[in-house]
Amino acid sequence: MPSRNPRSSHSRPVPVAGPVGPPGSLVGTAMDIDGSHTPEQVIAGLRATSEGEDLVQLLTPEGQRVSHPQFGLDISPAELQSLYRDMVLVRRADREAKALQRQGELGLWAPLLGQEAAQIGAGRAMAPQDMAFPSYREHGVAWCRGVDPTEIFGIFRGVDQGSWDPIGTGFQLYTIVIPNQCLHATGYAMGQRLDGKIGDAQNAEATICFFGDGATSQGDVHEGFVWAAVYDAPVVFFCQNNQWAISASLDRQTRVPLYQRARGYGFPGIRVDGNDVLATLAVTRWALRECRTGNGPILIEACTYRMDAHTTSDDPTRYQVAGELEEWKLKDPLERVRVHLVREGLAESAFFDGVAAEADELAVRLRNYCISMPAPGPERIFSKVYAEPTPAVDAARDGYLAYHASFTDVGTTPRSGR
Numbered sequence: 001m002p003s004r005n006p007r008s009s010h011s012r013p014v015p016v017a018g019p020v021g022p023p024g025s026l027v028g029t030a031m032d033i034d035g036s037h038t039p040e041q042v043i044a045g046l047r048a049t050s051e052g053e054d055l056v057q058l059l060t061p062e063g064q065r066v067s068h069p070q071f072g073l074d075i076s077p078a079e080l081q082s083l084y085r086d087m088v089l090v091r092r093a094d095r096e097a098k099a100l101q102r103q104g105e106l107g108l109w110a111p112l113l114g115q116e117a118a119q120i121g122a123g124r125a126m127a128p129q130d131m132a133f134p135s136y137r138e139h140g141v142a143w144c145r146g147v148d149p150t151e152i153f154g155i156f157r158g159v160d161q162g163s164w165d166p167i168g169t170g171f172q173l174y175t176i177v178i179p180n181q182c183l184h185a186t187g188y189a190m191g192q193r194l195d196g197k198i199g200d201a202q203n204a205e206a207t208i209c210f211f212g213d214g215a216t217s218q219g220d221v222h223e224g225f226v227w228a229a230v231y232d233a234p235v236v237f238f239c240q241n242n243q244w245a246i247s248a249s250l251d252r253q254t255r256v257p258l259y260q261r262a263r264g265y266g267f268p269g270i271r272v273d274g275n276d277v278l279a280t281l282a283v284t285r286w287a288l289r290e291c292r293t294g295n296g297p298i299l300i301e302a303c304t305y306r307m308d309a310h311t312t313s314d315d316p317t318r319y320q321v322a323g324e325l326e327e328w329k330l331k332d333p334l335e336r337v338r339v340h341l342v343r344e345g346l347a348e349s350a351f352f353d354g355v356a357a358e359a360d361e362l363a364v365r366l367r368n369y370c371i372s373m374p375a376p377g378p379e380r381i382f383s384k385v386y387a388e389p390t391p392a393v394d395a396a397r398d399g400y401l402a403y404h405a406s407f408t409d410v411g412t413t414p415r416s417g418r
């Protein structure tokens with residue numbers, strides 16, 4: 001396992017540009033990181049995100065365990081089965097949500113299809129006392145933190161603003177403004193340090209912040225990185241590079257692999273196969289432990305792929321390269337664990353039947369809940385602004401209720417249930 005001394009590593013000189021390249025290649029720009037490259041080579045390198053020496057992988061797409069010099073993982077058959085079960089169940093919840101949206105029962109859905117390993121690996125790496133700051137697609141991390149999918153369905157049905165307990169679950173509310181949560185997470189982690197909550201790897205606290213590849217172009221990530229670096233904040237920045245920010249592809253965000261950006265801020269960056277739940281688990285577990293012992297922050301770039309639309313309002317066939325999806329299907333995060341379990345004799349068919357039955361039950365429960373979800377009264381949103389009532393919000397509520405009541409004589413009543 002790599003480990004660092006917090007002070008000395010932060011002042012360690014950062015390696016700079018590689019050798020001068022052949023005529024015609026670009027030198028003296030961002031292109032010559034790790035040697036000189038043509039723009040085409042850089043883009044090709046960015047696209048080849050599931051390969052390369054710098055990618056931490058413990059389970060190949062073919063389901064074979066491989067070793068890594070820095071990141072080992074001892075894992076029992078029961079733990080492997082449990083990770084597989086998590087991924088199957090969150091995928092099923094995700095597929096059910098998409099179907100419900102198409103049937104008009106949810107207003108919108110942000111699919112996680114393809115990103116299960118990144119999210120379950122990271123979520124299961126967290127200790128109970130750690131805190132997560134998600135964006136809007138972290139349904140798998142929510143699952144690991146004990147947030148029921150019905151709570152998330154409520155948001156996407158438009159009847160809830162997020163009502164789980166962020167402190168009790170260690171999972172903050174979804175953030176739609178990209179990527180505001182980097183600031184929230186950095187501030188929270190600075191608080192953990194100032195309150196003396198870091199120290200030992202087991203019992204101390206750390207923070208993990210989730211965001212996407214597109215988010216890295218926003219100022220909030222830069223500000224979060226700077227503050228976290230100079231205050232040694234115990235925060236893991238977990239970037240799910242799913243190759244797209246709606247219709248903007250990765251080469252519109254960066255000219256270097258994203259994990260390498262951490263060098264410029266003075267903290268380590270690691271690239272992990274985000275479709276490999278074992279590698280994601282091992283690397284995130286290591287990173288959170290480093291943060292708990294005072295060696296934060298750390299950037300993890302989890303290379304994965306969005307195997308569905310950005311949201312149900314998007315049509316990726318209008319911008320995605322033909323064949324790309326087919327290529328990534330071969331790297332499916334669930335399939336490689338299933339193949340591994342079968343090939344190594346670590347699970348019987350009864351186990352797979354049991355998980356499939358559980359997924360069916362979950363889908364039925366979520367559907368039934370969704371279609372019978374009560375519509376909240378018009379006053380509810382006002383009760384969510386502050387913990388205690390305030391005169392200004394009370395006045396706004398009363399005004400709105402009076403306005404709302406003015407419609408009753410023409411028969412406009414709030415829709416309830418479906």
Ligand SMILES: Cc1ncc(C[n+]2csc(CCOP(=O)(O)OP(=O)(O)O)c2C)c(N)n1
Nearest residue numbers: 137176177178212213214215242244245246
């Ligand atoms: C500040 C801000 N600008 C624009 C948007 C609209 N928007 C929503 S998602 C998105 C793309 C985000 O891409 P990425 O960070 O890669 O995350 P992904 O959706 O791929 O998980 C954009 C531009 C927003 N929500 N907030």
Ligand SMILES: [Mg+2]
Nearest residue numbers: 212213244245
């Ligand atoms: Mg993205």
